């Protein structure tokens with residue numbers, strides 16, 4: 100029996116597993132004991148990777164939709180030619196930017212970079228990723244505050260921190276391996292603190308829960324910072340030597356008084372002081388955030404308020420500290436650096452001439468092939484499809500008909516398209532069943548490439564099973580499309596995932612994410628490796644954090660305090676819409692739009708098939724709603740949907756919480772975005788509810 104180590108491609112932990120294989124059949128899947136991420140553990144999703152694409156099997160050849168609603172199976176070359184000719188015809192008729200693409204953090208680094216090469220460099224279309232829905236906020240926050248999109252931590256910091264502050268994060272459900280790392284923390288009297296409007300699974304198991312009013316986090320964080328400054332519970336040496344803009348920040352937040360905090364945020368003065376004292380008394384305080392912060396209308400500034408707390412208290416660049424954003428998808432970090440969508444490969448802006456030259460040299464191309472501006476963001480791509488300016492859309496391994504905020508807007512967009520292509524494992528997603536051309540691909544257990552996880556660790560995905568006859572990987576399909584588009588010598592060096600990795604590696608030379616020392620072949624059966632890792636460097640430690648030398652990537656080398664006035668929710672609460680809808684992950688086994696969840700039998704048997712929503716016990720009583728009764732939820736965006744009521748004391752009276760895994764939930768969220776990151780606001784939608792009689 101052969102043992103093949105590979106990487107889980109569900110969430111951003113990118114755990115490693117040992118697949119025991121005989122005669123092209125997986126006999127067992129066991130978490131890799133020595134892998135520094137999951138250290139012999141695995142959640143139910145990773146442990147069921149062997150079921151990928153076996154229960155719901157798509158065709159292996161592409162298909163085109165016929166006018167009568169049926170479909171015709173095509174040979175791969177015919178599909179590639181059709182794709183190329185349609186894209187060219189539409190561009191000739193409507194202009195270069197009349198075509199667009201939406202990719203995903205589920206693709207490997209190599210697939211992501213190749214689609215960026217084909218669709219941005221050659222085709223000249225716009226290309227954004229579904230990472231816009233989860234990590235765009237952190238990207239912008241890091242770039243502005245640290246000078247580069249650089250999550251500073253290593254997962255070991257969960258075990259080394261005596262004060263762990265989780266903000267808008269629910270790792271017990273969303274990142275179970277992170278919770279296992281927290282449980283590995285053996286520091287006596289350590290404190291686990293959760294700030295969340297809902298008494299989430301993580302809040303229940305934390306030492307302290309701060310039940311904040313939804314979307315008052317920026318007010319709370321500024322008040323906390325002001326109180327720490329007033330008490331002089333800050334690290335003046337660190338501030339003076341390694342940061343800039345502190346005096347301006349101090350002036351900006353001086354009116355955020357502890358005396359107003361309860362009224363504005365729901366957290367009492369005493370509780371706020373208690374938290375400030377814990378931060379002050381902690382030796383190694385770490386701050387962690389995820390979608391509760393990222394998916395808001397003032398999200399970038401909220402993330403930066405967390406960064407401000409870490410740098411003003413000197414809690415960064417040391418073991419067990421940091422302002423740490425937790426990523427969502429398996430390769431969100433890879434997509435941020437190598438998608439060629441908002442910036443050049445390996446980082447750098449499109450208008451930076453020196454960087455253009457350097458990246459072009461690494462790829463062996465002329466710099467003029469690169470776009471001259473960042474892509475249109477996801478929301479604008481959809482708006483331009485609706486307005487008729489964009490006529491063709493290619494989506495890869497994502498399901499926006501379900502996951503897009505205000506998803507009925509995407510349904511409208513699909514109807515406007517002249518050519519809609521979906522590349523996916525499954526032909527029955529809410530998006531793929533509507534497409535003109537369907538391009539089926541193999542699952543991760545049949546393909547190779549690399550992923551970069553939440554702590555910047557590059558890990559290898561190895562084929563565990565061989566592909567069926569005629570089956571292609573995402574990489575094969577994108578390459579086939581590039582050839583059909585006539586890219587010719589522009590595809591030199593892109594022949595295989597291995598060669599694409601070498602190209603990408605070369606683009607990082609001298610950048611903060613320098614990975615010129617990483618050997619693609621040696622990544623197999625390894626512990627993975629965090630960037631940066633430069634050519635010639637010797638690896639001393641498997642777990643490395645950034646900023647230990649207190650040098651940031653800004654022009655001054657200092658971390659920057661960034662702040663802003665508080666914005667009100669652009670959507671107002673009223674008598675018509677008096678409650679707040681919050682959304683997020685439902686259970687450990689459910690994954691995003693539940694397409695893959697179907698491949699985990701135990702989860703599939705247990706989860707609710709109907710969309711459900713959590714409602715406060717007292718509110719339910721007042722409205723005469725009983726547990727498990729159906730209720731109608733009306734959103735300020737004009738949509739309505741039916742949910743089963745789950746009555747609970749773990750949510751306050753003014754808010755309701757619905758899991759994102761149901762299409763009904765994303766029908767209710769609005770077309771409202773953070774100003775800087777354009778990430779949708781999924782967390783604070785005014786709604787009303789009524790009992791269905």
Ligand code: SF4
Nearest residue numbers: 107109110114142145
């Ligand atoms: S925690 Fe994430 S990466 Fe690890 S096994 Fe679960 S889904 Fe996979």
